[in-house]
Amino acid sequence: MSADATLPPARGRGGFLASRTALAVVIAAYTAYTLGPFLWLATMSVRTTGEISADHYAWPRPFHWEQFRIAWVDSDFATYFWNSTIVVVAAVAAVTLVGAAAAHALARYRFRGNRIIYGILFSSIIFPPQITLISLYQILVDYGLYNSLLGLTLVYVSLQLPLTVYLLEGFFARIPQDLFDAAKMDGYGDIEIFRRIVLPIGMPAIATTLILNFIQLWNEFLFAVVLITDPDKRTLPIGIRAFMGDHFQDIGMIAAGVMISVVPVILAYVFFSEKLIRGMTAGAVK
Amino acid sequence: MAVVQLSRICKRYGSGGPVVVDNVDVTVGDGEFMVLLGPSGCGKSTTLRMIAGLETISSGTLSINGRTMNDVPAKDRDIAMVFQSYALYPHMTVAENLAFGLKRRRTPSAEVERRVREAAAMLGLIPYLDRKPQALSGGQRQRVALGRAMVREPMVFLFDEPLSNLDAALRVNTRNELIKQHHRLASTMIYVTHDQVEAMTMGTRICVMNGGRVAQVGKPLDVYWNPADTFVARFLGAPPMNLFTVPVSGGDRVRTAAIETALTRWSPAVLAPLAAGEVVLGVRAEDLHLSVEAAGAAAAGRIRGRVFAVEPLGAETLLAVETEGGTECTARLPRDTRARVGEVVDLFFRPDAAFLFDPRSTAAVPALSRPGGDPGRAGGVH
Numbered sequence: 193m194s195a196d197a198t199l200p201p202a203r204g205r206g207g208f209l210a211s212r213t214a215l216a217v218v219i220a221a222y223t224a225y226t227l228g229p230f231l232w233l234a235t236m237s238v239r240t241t242g243e244i245s246a247d248h249y250a251w252p253r254p255f256h257w258e259q260f261r262i263a264w265v266d267s268d269f270a271t272y273f274w275n276s277t278i279v280v281v282a283a284v285a286a287v288t289l290v291g292a293a294a295a296h297a298l299a300r301y302r303f304r305g306n307r308i309i310y311g312i313l314f315s316s317i318i319f320p321p322q323i324t325l326i327s328l329y330q331i332l333v334d335y336g337l338y339n340s341l342l343g344l345t346l347v348y349v350s351l352q353l354p355l356t357v358y359l360l361e362g363f364f365a366r367i368p369q370d371l372f373d374a375a376k377m378d379g380y381g382d383i384e385i386f387r388r389i390v391l392p393i394g395m396p397a398i399a400t401t402l403i404l405n406f407i408q409l410w411n412e413f414l415f416a417v418v419l420i421t422d423p424d425k426r427t428l429p430i431g432i433r434a435f436m437g438d439h440f441q442d443i444g445m446i447a448a449g450v451m452i453s454v455v456p457v458i459l460a461y462v463f464f465s466e467k468l469i470r471g472m473t474a475g476a477v478k
Numbered sequence: 479m480a481v482v483q484l485s486r487i488c489k490r491y492g493s494g495g496p497v498v499v500d501n502v503d504v505t506v507g508d509g510e511f512m513v514l515l516g517p518s519g520c521g522k523s524t525t526l527r528m529i530a531g532l533e534t535i536s537s538g539t540l541s542i543n544g545r546t547m548n549d550v551p552a553k554d555r556d557i558a559m560v561f562q563s564y565a566l567y568p569h570m571t572v573a574e575n576l577a578f579g580l581k582r583r584r585t586p587s588a589e590v591e592r593r594v595r596e597a598a599a600m601l602g603l604i605p606y607l608d609r610k611p612q613a614l615s616g617g618q619r620q621r622v623a624l625g626r627a628m629v630r631e632p633m634v635f636l637f638d639e640p641l642s643n644l645d646a647a648l649r650v651n652t653r654n655e656l657i658k659q660h661h662r663l664a665s666t667m668i669y670v671t672h673d674q675v676e677a678m679t680m681g682t683r684i685c686v687m688n689g690g691r692v693a694q695v696g697k698p699l700d701v702y703w704n705p706a707d708t709f710v711a712r713f714l715g716a717p718p719m720n721l722f723t724v725p726v727s728g729g730d731r732v733r734t735a736a737i738e739t740a741l742t743r744w745s746p747a748v749l750a751p752l753a754a755g756e757v758v759l760g761v762r763a764e765d766l767h768l769s770v771e772a773a774g775a776a777a778a779g780r781i782r783g784r785v786f787a788v789e790p791l792g793a794e795t796l797l798a799v800e801t802e803g804g805t806e807c808t809a810r811l812p813r814d815t816r817a818r819v820g821e822v823v824d825l826f827f828r829p830d831a832a833f834l835f836d837p838r839s840t841a842a843v844p845a846l847s848r849p850g851g852d853p854g855r856a857g858g859v860h
Contacts, residue, residue: 370565373532376552377559378579378630392569 230454236447244443259448267445269452271424272431277456279341279427280409283348287356287405290349292398295360296390300372310361316354324351325418332419339421347419348409356401363397364390399464406460410453428453480542480633480666482506482529487538489524489690499524500690501538509664513681513698515671517713521690522670526636529668531555542633553582558627559636562643564619566611572598572622573607579630597625601655617648621655628659637669641676653680674714678702686710703849708758708840711833717763717796720807722781723837726753736801739779742829743845752836757843760833763796766809766825768817773826781807781825785817799823 236244238255263269298310328347329338337343367390375385391398413429420426426434432449435442482505489499499521506512514522527533529540531552540547547555558579566575576594585593598604601621611619620640627635637656641649657680660667671677677684678698686693686701686709694706705711705719712718727733730741730749737759741749766781767773783799786806795815800806809825817823834843 368563368565370561370563371567373527373530373552374559374561374565374567374626375578376532377530377557378626379553379582381551381553384582389567393567395569 233447233450236444237451238448239444241442241444256444259444260452263445263448263452267431267434267449268423268426269428269431269449272426272428273452275341275425276410276427276429276453279345279348280406283345283352283409284402284405286345286349287352288398288402291353291356291401292360292364292391292394293386294353295357295364296386298357299361299364299367313354313357317358321351322414325415328415329418338419339425341420341425344416344419344427347415348412351415352405352409356405359401360394360397364394367393403461403464407457410457479508479664481508481544482634482666482668483539483541483544484525484529485539485541487525487528487540488536489521489528489533490536498690499528502687502690502692504685504692504695506666506668509666511660511667511669511680511682513669513671513677513684514687515674515677515681515684515713516687516693517672520687522672522687523638525687526559526638526668526670529634530557530559530636556633557636558630558632558634559638560620560623560627560640562639564611564623564643566619566622566626568611571608571610572603572614575611575622576603576625576629579626583630593629593631597629600628600659601625616644617652620644620648620652624652624656624659628663633666635663635665635667637667639671640669641671642673656680674716678714686713688713704842705760705833706842708760708835711760711835711842715762717808717810719760719762719833720766720781721835722759722761722801722803722805722807723756724759725756729753732757732759734803736783736803736805737779737781739827739832740829741832741834743832743847743849744834744843745846748844752843756837758835758837758840760835761807761827761831763808763810765827765831766807766811767827768809768811768815768823768825770826773828778826779829779832781827782822783807783825785819785821785823788815788817788819797823797825799825 232249235252237259238252238257239250240256240259243250243252264273298306328350332338332340332343332347335343337346371389371393372385375389380388411429412427413433416427417430417433420430428449432446432453435445435449484502484504487499487502488497490497502521502525504512514525516522524533528535531547531550535548542555542557567578570578573594576597577590580590580593594607595604598607601624603618603621603625606614606618606622611622614622620643623640640656641652644652653676656669660680669676669680681698683696684698684701685695688709694701694710696704701710702714705714708719708721712721722737724732724734724737726741726749729746730744732739732741739759761779761781765773770778773779781799781801783801785797786800787796787798789796789798790813792813794813795811795817797809797811797815797817798806799809807825830847831849833849834845835841836843
């Protein structure tokens, strides 16, 4: 077969190229639109606030790499980074495990109240999480968890769990029942089936919720600023806020802080996106 | 090696829900290939799933080798099942799929390796051991599903319409492969299908189901030639058996404008109570001929009707005829048959090829002899 045989007919080839070119232009424009602010932020992170004030869009000259050292060491970003890592990793891990197990139970087992639980979970997604702030504050105070990383972690788990269960339940419900039956016939019990069948097959959905939860919690500000008061327990978003005074904002340092905080998000996305999502369920059943 | 016994097995969904399996009483012998055959919704798959432990049994007893299995979880029954959808684990390679059940049973890794390679070699899967299911064709996937059951060396194999997703040619090959494997393994196998050809060619016995009940159990040819009722008579055979509701006249004959035959296979004592009323007369399509000579009997039965369809199939020709009473019947005739639509024809048959059924109960009227004229008609009903 010649190479041409795989191409569209000659008459349609011009149209095909035109549509591909148009698509490329749109994608390039969108990339510039989304990447532009990030690049601007990156240039500001290696410029001083004075330089930025003089010319907002100038190329860094010289590159003030020391701003990252100042942020990391002198402004305690290492502590904030560590606090954020502990809280977010623990919360995301708990949300993923509990959420996946709950979603599997709701998707697979028929039991009384199944849809009621699902309805309650779904209704909690509808309301803005901010309305729970005062009650959560009071609960944490009552249980001695206010101003603690554990308390913030638990709050984060409660905030992200409903959406996680909702997303995973939808995906797990589409896993063919025959796979569960086959695993039962192969001698596996419910927990083993969850671990060996549901989790690997559900990995695309789990990876999606993992990335979403990680990004959302890594950038979470409101609950952290209300529920944490000690400077040594601050998370990164609150730490960045420290560069903002009432009368002066250290734009250069804020940009450096944001650049530090954005690295794990990019790493999480790069790590979890393609490898885990590709073709996990194709061929499961006919 | 196992004997599977179903005693008055019932399945009901919900407390007041419909009964989908009703008092099923069947014993599957050691090494037997039992086919559960019936139309969609007849309860055959539910019965199979109850044997597997994937459905609870509402009432009745399931035992394997004398041990009651009703409350034994599926994973502990030592049964392997091949699913219609293949149900291969998509995140595992072919080798991992084959070994998955063995690993659970803590089989030594050398033994796992040996059994996987043995099954793969037998099923021609060696080149695909490292592939994931999505990289396989339908036939290859089905062979992996079969291999996954085989490596376990279970007491009982269950098959839930395993060939229905394959194309016609592949279905024949896989069917032969399954027959071969049954001869090799000599294991107890229970196979669910709605395809009568699969049932007839594969089963050592078949269990025809209808509306959740067992309609008849027996060797395939016995069931074919001695159907217990009109449902079995029509379900086995393509085209289905021709049935005519006709009066009995003269005590031992049927004589109407369209149909005429002597009832030679039934005793006067059996026919006497029927003489006042009607019976259902059955004749298989292959027993109908366009001449007395071809029918092979001087006193041939006769059906007269108008041809409304001629279907030349190459190897044979199907003739669809409508009798005067409006009943349609089909004859399977030689390929060189010449008949025109609209033509009135006489179709002849040997009187001893006729079947008789009670029109109220639909049950077969007990005959003195087996339907004659075919060597395959010998044999006993089980």
